[in-house]
Amino acid sequence: IIPLNFISKTKKNTYFEYKYSFDADIIISQPYEVMGINGYTTPLVYRYIVKTEQFNQQYYYDNDDLGAVVANGITTFKLWAPTANNVILSINDKYFKMNRNDGSGIFSLSFSGDLSGSIYNYIVSVNGNTYTTIDPYGKASTANSKNSVVVNIEKEEVIQLEKTADPIIYEVAIRDYSEEGTFNGLIPHLDYISDLGITHIQLLPVNDFGSVNDHHKDIYYNWGYDPIQYQALEGSYCSDPTDPLLVIEEFKNLCKEIHNRKLKVILDVVFNHHYYAIRSSFNKVVPYYYFRYDENNKFCEGSFCGAELDTKLKMCRKYIVDTLIYFVRQFDVDGYRFDLMSFIDVDTMLEIENSLKNFKEDIMLFGEGWVMKTGEKQLKLANYSNSKLMENIGFFNDEFRDVIKGDSFECCATGYGTGNVWQAKKAIEVMKAKRFYKPSQSINYVECHDDMTCFDKIKHCCINEDLQQLVRRQKLLISCVLLAKGVSFLHAGQEFCRSKQGLKNSYNAPDAINKINHEQKEKYQDVIKFTKDLIEIKKDYCFGLADVRYSEKEGTIIGKYQDLTFIINPSQQEFVYTFRGKKQVILNEEGKQDFEIEKELVVKSVTTVVLREL
Structure with a gap:
């Protein structure tokens, strides 16, 4: 019995x-239990102590052996649960008490043999409660996240690709682009994406x-920004959601097919x-540890999407790093886009960068760096105001988006x-990428999965113009993205x-609403050709790295770099560009060209033209 010393009594609501x-x-x-003077008891809860240094x-x-x-012919289960007083492993309807290491808070148990495909859960006793939970480090699960499944991880053979000097990112949602809404269904479209000239395919979660619901996926739709398991793949993207190991093989095959096309x-x-x-398994295994709390002991939800x-915290940070390393090692992933990256602290992002570069030197890292309200008050966060602290990590440039396309929150704003x-x-100014510490940190875009598509926006704010x-x-908006300094980002179907x-x-x-209409490729093949050209x-001139000399006349932008001149005319009036001698027109609104002009060029309204010196 430990006597308590009274400090204070405060009336709450x-x-x-x-x-x-x-x-x-x-x-x-x-x-432990706390006993009142009336003899009633209540469990002592390990709460704020888990946040202490x-x-x-x-x-x-x-170590990197959790899960x-x-x-070597042995299957070992390890769970980090330092505040739990007991953990039972439930595997294939049998139950085994796990062994605790008091020094690290690890519960572990080993079995002879390869138990791949076995279904398991943990039964965790902590803070006076008992929870059944999936494994936070689980690599596979049965449908709808019900149970974890043992996987024998085999390292994927790495396909060596050249370092990309001037990346062009193409954002794809598996369900939107694939007719069947599966990993396998995206593969037939990879040749088209490769032929377009894209360097990186960015997959939504x-x-x-x-x-x-994995069993009724046709009834429900979602982009996937509502994570349950970070290391297990989404079952609805598998050809057979009831096979927890098949989804790993199908995703591995998709990544291999992408790499085979040098993407x-x-x-x-x-x-x-x-x-x-x-x-969540986080909250059941180590309650109060993995999430931020406000002064009223409630989850911080600054994103309005869920608890931050x-x-x-060291083991939360480790979990993130371990997860990202797993996908690089297992699937040869080449980069990550961090949703609402500004909720992650700078030190975590730097550790992510340093850890991943040990496996892939040219790993690409970027995210959304909006400044938003968050429960973290002490540390610097990974928003765009701190870009100098993370010079190798990129940021979506919403200023570029709104200046070039018009305010995304006002559909009629031009x-x-x-x-x-x-x-x-x-x-x-935005095409020069001056907003961030380094121009290479600027992810330039006018369309992504969020907000209206670019063409829908154009139809609203240019309502008096014909098709x-x-x-x-x-085409002109796409040209602004591709000719700007920084990283070019296109949304699937934008072209x-x-x-x-x-x-x-x-x-x-x-x-x-969301499904890609591939028949539009035929209707708008001129836009595809323009984009590809x-x-x-x-790529020939690496415009993402170029120091273009800009000038402006009558609202028309003129950019000069090496032996090229590009002219962007968004007005409804023709623009006459005069010069000395002769030039070669190598691109206009119809795509690649090859004809000479002398002394002047009439640039049509709402077009981009690229000229080469002769």
Whole structure:
């Protein structure tokens, strides 16, 4: 019995809060009870102690063998649960008490043989409660995240690709682009994407998410920004969601097919929040550890999407790094896009960079760096104002988006490319990528999965223009992205005027809204040709790295680099460009060209032209 020392009593809205202290050492994980003067007891909960520096130092576990690991004919289960007093392994309907290592807080148990395909869960007793949970480090699970499944991890053979000097990212949602909505279904479209000239395919979240029922995926739709398991893949993207090992093989094959075409793979990851924190394996295994809490002891939810992960804590940070390393080693992933990266602290992002570069020197890292309200008040966060601290990590440039296309939150607001020629000087500034510490940190885009598609936006803010003029604007906006300094980013279907019927946020809209209409490729083949041809020129001259000399005249932008001159005319008037001698027109609104002009060129309204010196 340990006596308590009274400190204070405070009246809250519906209860009294008592504070006590005690002078004794306690054993973390040992179940204790607090007894009142009436003899009633309540469990002592390990809560704020898990946030202390001493706890994080004492129970940090540095090895890379958490989860179910098959090696040398032995299957070993390891779970980090320092505050738990007991853990039972439930495997194939049998139950085994796990052994605790008090020094690290690890519970472990080993079996002879390869138990691949075995179904398992942990039964964790902690803080007076008992929870059944999947494995946070589980690499596979049965449908709808019900149980973890043992996987014998075999390292993927690495396909050596050349370092990309001037990346062009193409954002793809598996369900949207594939007719069947599966990993396998994307493969027939890879030749088209490769032929377009893309260097990196960015996949919307492919890890297990919560809002689509694997057994009835046709009823539900979601982009996948509601993570349940970070290391297991999304079952609805498998040809057979009831086979937890098949989805790994199909995703591995997709990554291999992408690499075979000399394209690289970027995964969209969501470490800023969890879909359902209270029911998560994190909260059941080490309650109160993995998430941020406010002054009222409630989850911080600054993103309005779910509880924020407390990324500064050592084992939370380790989990993120371990997960990213797993996908690089297992699937040869080439980069990551971090959803709401500004909820992750700078030190975690730097550790991610340093750790991943040990496996892949040219790993590509970037994310959303908006400054948002968060529960983290002490540390510097990975938002664009701290770009100098993370010079090898990129940021989506929403300023570029809004200056070139028009404010995304006002559907009728125009930008430079949609006819607001008074924005020409500002457009030059964003095309120079001056916003961040290094130009290579600027992810330049006018369309992504969020907000209206570019073509839908154009139809709203250029309502008096005919279809032919709207299509020319689509080309002009694409040209601004591809000719700007920084990293070019295109959304799948942007090059054939994709529409989502004007919907601003289609995250859970049905397939009728989100599904790619591949028949539009034929209708808008001129836009595809223009995009492909300009990408070829971009690659030849590495415009993403170029120090272009800009000028502006009558709202028209003129850029000069090496022996090239490009002219962007978003107005509804023709622009006469005069010069000395002769030049060769190598691109206009119809794509690649090859004819000479002398002394002047009449640049049509709403077009981009590229000239070469003779």
